[in-house]
Amino acid sequence: MKKKLSIHDIARELKVSATSISFVLNGAVAGKKVSEPVRKKILDYVESIGYKPNLIAQTLRTGKSKIIAMLVEDISDPFFSSIGRIIEDNLYKIGYKIFHSSTNNNTARAKDLLRMFRDRHVDGYIIAPSPGIESDIQHLMNTEGKPVVLFDRFFPDLETINVVIDNEGGAYTAAKHLVENGFSNVAFVTLHSDQNQMSGRLQGYMKAMYESGRRQFVLKLPYNTDPKELTKLIRSFIETNREINAVLFATNYLTVSGLKAISELNLKIPADIGVVGFDDNTHFALFSPSITAVAQPLKDIAMQIVQQLAKALDEQERKRKTTILPAELIVRESSVLPYAIDKTYPYLLKTRTTNQNR
Amino acid sequence: MKKKLSIHDIARELKVSATSISFVLNGAVAGKKVSEPVRKKILDYVESIGYKPNLIAQTLRTGKSKIIAMLVEDISDPFFSSIGRIIEDNLYKIGYKIFHSSTNNNTARAKDLLRMFRDRHVDGYIIAPSPGIESDIQHLMNTEGKPVVLFDRFFPDLETINVVIDNEGGAYTAAKHLVENGFSNVAFVTLHSDQNQMSGRLQGYMKAMYESGRRQFVLKLPYNTDPKELTKLIRSFIETNREINAVLFATNYLTVSGLKAISELNLKIPADIGVVGFDDNTHFALFSPSITAVAQPLKDIAMQIVQQLAKALDEQERKRKTTILPAELIVRESSVLPYAIDKTYPYLLKTRTTNQNR
DNA sequence: TGTTCACGCTAAACCGATTTACTAAAAACG
DNA sequence: CGTTTTTAGTAAATCGGTTTAGCGTGAACA
Numbered sequence: 001m002k003k004k005l006s007i008h009d010i011a012r013e014l015k016v017s018a019t020s021i022s023f024v025l026n027g028a029v030a031g032k033k034v035s036e037p038v039r040k041k042i043l044d045y046v047e048s049i050g051y052k053p054n055l056i057a058q059t060l061r062t063g064k065s066k067i068i069a070m071l072v073e074d075i076s077d078p079f080f081s082s083i084g085r086i087i088e089d090n091l092y093k094i095g096y097k098i099f100h101s102s103t104n105n106n107t108a109r110a111k112d113l114l115r116m117f118r119d120r121h122v123d124g125y126i127i128a129p130s131p132g133i134e135s136d137i138q139h140l141m142n143t144e145g146k147p148v149v150l151f152d153r154f155f156p157d158l159e160t161i162n163v164v165i166d167n168e169g170g171a172y173t174a175a176k177h178l179v180e181n182g183f184s185n186v187a188f189v190t191l192h193s194d195q196n197q198m199s200g201r202l203q204g205y206m207k208a209m210y211e212s213g214r215r216q217f218v219l220k221l222p223y224n225t226d227p228k229e230l231t232k233l234i235r236s237f238i239e240t241n242r243e244i245n246a247v248l249f250a251t252n253y254l255t256v257s258g259l260k261a262i263s264e265l266n267l268k269i270p271a272d273i274g275v276v277g278f279d280d281n282t283h284f285a286l287f288s289p290s291i292t293a294v295a296q297p298l299k300d301i302a303m304q305i306v307q308q309l310a311k312a313l314d315e316q317e318r319k320r321k322t323t324i325l326p327a328e329l330i331v332r333e334s335s336v337l338p339y340a341i342d343k344t345y346p347y348l349l350k351t352r353t354t355n356q357n358r
Numbered sequence: 359m360k361k362k363l364s365i366h367d368i369a370r371e372l373k374v375s376a377t378s379i380s381f382v383l384n385g386a387v388a389g390k391k392v393s394e395p396v397r398k399k400i401l402d403y404v405e406s407i408g409y410k411p412n413l414i415a416q417t418l419r420t421g422k423s424k425i426i427a428m429l430v431e432d433i434s435d436p437f438f439s440s441i442g443r444i445i446e447d448n449l450y451k452i453g454y455k456i457f458h459s460s461t462n463n464n465t466a467r468a469k470d471l472l473r474m475f476r477d478r479h480v481d482g483y484i485i486a487p488s489p490g491i492e493s494d495i496q497h498l499m500n501t502e503g504k505p506v507v508l509f510d511r512f513f514p515d516l517e518t519i520n521v522v523i524d525n526e527g528g529a530y531t532a533a534k535h536l537v538e539n540g541f542s543n544v545a546f547v548t549l550h551s552d553q554n555q556m557s558g559r560l561q562g563y564m565k566a567m568y569e570s571g572r573r574q575f576v577l578k579l580p581y582n583t584d585p586k587e588l589t590k591l592i593r594s595f596i597e598t599n600r601e602i603n604a605v606l607f608a609t610n611y612l613t614v615s616g617l618k619a620i621s622e623l624n625l626k627i628p629a630d631i632g633v634v635g636f637d638d639n640t641h642f643a644l645f646s647p648s649i650t651a652v653a654q655p656l657k658d659i660a661m662q663i664v665q666q667l668a669k670a671l672d673e674q675e676r677k678r679k680t681t682i683l684p685a686e687l688i689v690r691e692s693s694v695l696p697y698a699i700d701k702t703y704p705y706l707l708k709t710r711t712t713n714q715n716r
Numbered sequence: 717t718g719t720t721c722a723c724g725c726t727a728a729a730c731c732g733a734t735t736t737a738c739t740a741a742a743a744a745c746g
Numbered sequence: 747c748g749t750t751t752t753t754a755g756t757a758a759a760t761c762g763g764t765t766t767a768g769c770g771t772g773a774a775c776a
Contacts (some may be wrong), residue, residue, distance in 0.1 A: 006733080007732065007733060020754085020755065020756075034755080035753085035759080053733060054477065057732035057733035058734080059414050060762070062733085062734065081439050084433060085434045088459065088691060101456070117409065120413060138416070143362075216436070244511075255646065286621070288646040311397035364762050366763090374725080374726090376763080377764085380763070411764095414761085415761070415764095419731050420763085
């Protein structure tokens with residue numbers, strides 16, 4: 001367990017000062033030059049023993065860590081982990097490492113992690129903020145002056161850089177699509193949440209229903225509920241409201257729980273009930289029937305985050321900026337009635353109550 | 359952007375020495391006591407201004423960071439991210455933060471990350487090692503003396519703590535199950551890899567085939583191949599070997615690509631072809647038909663990792679130890695022929711070549 | 717009463733880099 | 747040739763903690 005050598009060890013060995021070594025390694029500060037022979041001697045030696053400066057000491061002195069913190073709700077959610085991976089790859093290319101952690105929707109934990117990140121002197125933050133940490137983020141920016149990029153949702157009152165998708169438009173298109181494909185009573189299953197991505201999706205749904213003159217069926221489920229419970233709640237919602245013949249789910253995992261509920265009810269998709277999910281999933285295409293979804297442009301989101309952050313790290317002053325990316329509806333089998341394809345026979349369309357057998 | 363205050367600022371303010379503060383905050387070192395009044399004064403003040411020591415300085419001086427590094431292939435793989443999350447939750451409880459990153463099967467990147475972790479003075483490592491980093495891990499232990507827990511796979515030559523599942527047993531059970539359910543020609547689709555979890559699975563399959571006196575069909579796919587390409591390769595493998603009437607996939611994502619291939623070939627599961635996946639997936643139960651899988655006990659794996667690591671962090675000397683957890687076969691529709699349930703009519707079983715229409 | 721010891725506390729060294737401030741020597745200038 | 751400027755290099759301060767070594771003072775002991 002031999003000890004790593006420090007810049008001073010090298011200085012002693014080479015009979016030069018630590019200062020010179022530091023200058024050489026950091027590409028000589030303007031005006032402070034090192035002669036070519038000394039420079040070469042140092043470089044060669046450093047190379048030969050594979051010396052790398054101690055990052056902790058470097059961070060302590062400079063206050064910069066070349067680390068970006070990423071904070072999401074749940075790293076095992078494919079939406080977050082996919083974006084996380086793309087971001088990681090790209091920040092890596094410009095010399096930043098990324099440090100990610102998940103809050104599990106626990107405000108205390110989020111605060112704690114944020115504090116830890118700050119203590120570790122991370123250079124910037126990428127956050128899908130959970131409710132309740134608005135003030136911490138505010139504090140982060142004021143006290144530390146570090147750039148913060150929020151994604152998936154944001155706090156309108158904060159001067160952060162935000163990257164989100166057009167939630168309202170996405171939900172609107174999806175709901176409209178269901179109506180146009182002959183589903184007369186489209187329900188919206190969402191979370192009881194006032195985060196703005198959720199309210200946007202709800203808005204989109206309501207707008208579509210309003211424009212089409214259809215009744216609204218909205219189920220708001222509690223946060224932090226386990227999948228089994230969600231399935232039960234969705235199931236009883238569908239049972240209670242027999243008129244419903246299509247459902248738009250507001251998130252990834254609601255769709256999954258919803259599909260389970262539908263399968264328990266022995267309803268056939270799309271014949272008995274149409275389905276569209278918000279957030280696509282690698283597996284939706286493989287389900288039978290395949291599931292129509294509002295796909296978020298993961299790659300674009302990630303790239304925007306990286307780009308905006310990189311820019312903010314360079315510039316001194318940060319200005320608020322919100323980038324809204326389009327969502328895309330990927331139509332698959334679950335939202336298209338086979339006999340509805342011929343739009344000339346709309347009278348063939350029926351509500352589930354009339355044709356299901358249960 | 360007011361500056362955070364340091365221990366020296368407090369010392370000046372309170373007219374005590376920084377040493378005393380440090381002693382109080384770190385629970386007075388044996389013999390070096392601080393009188394009760396002073397102690398209280400310090401504690402009260404620290405509390406009132408919410409002072410927290412600078413972790414960077416602390417790490418620089420002590421060499422301990424209270425951070426555990428976690429390195430996996432791909433953080434967006436549900437297997438890794440689920441385990442990661444459980445580990446994160448539990449290490450958090452005992453005062454450690456976790457810092458995870460993915461290697462993307464890139465050896466150079468793995469080495470780089472390992473070096474960065476070391477430079478950041480992490481206290482321990484949790485690694486699903488990719489091939490080629492054996493020497494780096496070796497070096498890590500020798501030079502740093504930090505505890506290392508490998509999981510999912512390990513290097514038999516290294517003195518690490520290992521947590522793995524019974525890959526051979528899992529694959530054996532799965533293959534046997536297919537044979538017993540009337541699938542006469544079971545293929546094994548795996549990766550061209552000599553990592554030991556993979557060779558274990560292959561062993562299990564071969565053993566089952568050997569014991570049942572069946573022919574072996576093995577497809578070894580290259581590493582780091584994109585899903586579309588994988589689908590193509592699996593498809594042509596199934597097309598070429600028409601006798602195959604069941605497939606055991608060696609990993610999560612191979613199963614997904616395989617299902618796509620099977621769907622493209624218009625083969626019905628399980629009538630034309632039986633399917634079992636290694637690694638379960640939240641969505642497999644929702645596919646239609648639902649997919650039989652060898653489930654790894656995610657929670658147990660994570661808990662074992664946490665426990666063993668916690669123990670190693672306490673003790674000074676680490677001893678090698680390999681924990682093998684059982685895998686469980688979760689039988690669903692994809693591996694059970696409807697008409698094969700009545701085992702008394704085994705002659706009804708047929709190979710795909712005789713009944714498919716393509 | 718003089719010596720020892722324990723207690724309570726602190727000055728200073730240290731971790732390993734960066735950066736400021738300064739010096740000696742060489743070069744440029746008048 | 748004397749003075750100023752530039753150049754090459756280094757000593758020392760700094761970041762913010764922890765830890766070692768040591769210093770008075772009062773209590774215990776002989």
